[in-house]
Amino acid sequence: MNESMESPDDMVTNKVGGGWxxxxxWVFVLAVLAVIAVQLRKxxxxxxxxxxxxxxxxxTLFDGGEIGPAEMQGKVVVVNFWASWCKPCEExxxxxxxxxxxxxxxxxxxxxGVDYVDTETEARVYLDRFGITYPxxxxxxTSISQxxxxxxxxxxxxxxxxxDLFYTKVGPFTSLQEIxxxxxxxxxx
Amino acid sequence: xxxxxxxxxxxxxxxxIVGSFAQVGSVQAQDATPPxxxxxxxxxxxxxxxxxxxxxxxxxxxxxxxxxxxCQQWRELIREKLAAGWSEQDVYDYFVLQYGDRVLAAPPxxxxxxxxxxxxxxxxxxxxxxVWQMMRxxxxxxxxxxxxxxxxxxxxxxxxxxxxxxxxxxxDRGD
Numbered sequence: 031m032n033e034s035m036e037s038p039d040d041m042v043t044n045k046v047g048g049g050w051x052x053x054x055x056w057v058f059v060l061a062v063l064a065v066i067a068v069q070l071r072k073x074x075x076x077x078x079x080x081x082x083x084x085x086x087x088x089x090t091l092f093d094g095g096e097i098g099p100a101e102m103q104g105k106v107v108v109v110n111f112w113a114s115w116c117k118p119c120e121e122x123x124x125x126x127x128x129x130x131x132x133x134x135x136x137x138x139x140x141x142x143g144v145d146y147v148d149t150e151t152e153a154r155v156y157l158d159r160f161g162i163t164y165p166x167x168x169x170x171x172t173s174i175s176q177x178x179x180x181x182x183x184x185x186x187x188x189x190x191x192x193x194d195l196f197y198t199k200v201g202p203f204t205s206l207q208e209i210x211x212x213x214x215x216x217x218x219x
Numbered sequence: 220x221x222x223x224x225x226x227x228x229x230x231x232x233x234x235x236i237v238g239s240f241a242q243v244g245s246v247q248a249q250d251a252t253p254p255x256x257x258x259x260x261x262x263x264x265x266x267x268x269x270x271x272x273x274x275x276x277x278x279x280x281x282x283x284x285x286x287x288x289x290c291q292q293w294r295e296l297i298r299e300k301l302a303a304g305w306s307e308q309d310v311y312d313y314f315v316l317q318y319g320d321r322v323l324a325a326p327p328x329x330x331x332x333x334x335x336x337x338x339x340x341x342x343x344x345x346x347x348x349x350v351w352q353m354m355r356x357x358x359x360x361x362x363x364x365x366x367x368x369x370x371x372x373x374x375x376x377x378x379x380x381x382x383x384x385x386x387x388x389x390x391d392r393g394d
Binding site: 172 | 289319
């Protein structure tokens with residue numbers, strides 16, 4: 031009804047200007063929705079799946095140096111996410127160190143500690159307290175924990191020699207034997 | 220809601236969602252020159268910095284009021300850095316480098332975060348434009364109705380109205 035009351039000049043101007051404006055608005059809205067869709071998909075993906083390729087990452091160590099995909103290739107890798115403020119992490123700290131000592135000389139098993147949103151001072155106190163000697167480093171910019179999509183700490187991921195995710199442990203290991211059994215299974219795969 | 224209003228509505232809804240997880244930013248290098256040591260900063264000084272940051276463990280809890288052990292450690296770290304003579308910005312840069320942009324209450328205006336800064340003024344301008352257009356059309360429609368009514372031929376008066384007007388005229392004349 032309104033359009034019938036516009037003058038012919040107004041109608042031409044509105045159709046040309048309004049058409050472009052509306053098209054631009056739609057493009058902008060669709061672009062924003064696309065960004066949201068990608069973010070939502072990432073958020074709702076859940077944890078990484080067993081037998082799928084584990085995320086590749088490079089860990090910068092507290093003691094200097096880095097461990098990356100080249101050092102992990104062909105090895106069973108045990109990636110443990112922890113933090114000094116995490117009480118349940120303490121329950122498995124000694125067992126993880128004992129397991130590392132058990133496999134260390136073989137050369138085909140690598141334990142990595144990824145320190146999640148922690149302060150380096152407290153992290154070093156924690157490592158000294160439990161006598162942890164396997165490679166440890168901070169999760170800089172939380173990039174590793176985001177790649178693994180962890181839900182909290184402690185969480186441990188066992189990666190097969192082929193680079194696939196073999197096992198996910200949410201929460202602390204309850205015994206040394208539990209760790210040894212899982213790593214042995216990954217080695218036998 | 221009309222089809223013309225739909226893009227604006229969708230955009231507002233979309234921005235409300237995107238603000239919650241658009242977290243991409245850049246890393247800035249730390250100043251390598253160690254500044255002179257300062258006195259131990261007070262809790263107020265530490266909290267003045269911490270209030271612009273968020274707890275790494277609990278969601279949406281400012282660092283200055285979060286009671287978790289992780290946040291206590293972070294506040295101590297802020298105290299250490301301030302005592303070492305770091306500026307507030309140096310501390311923010313360090314935390315972003317270590318833990319990512321999400322520690323900051325106001326994400327840096329880079330990457331996708333730019334949307335948060337650009338979209339609101341664009342949206343407000345768009346809303347003003349839409350309102351202005353609607354008012355313009357309503358005014359044009361009002362003028363058209365007035366002009367149309369003036370051009371319409373007068374309707375024949377009904378009998379009651381004609382009689383009423385006659386009576387009034389007579390009353391005026393004093394008949």
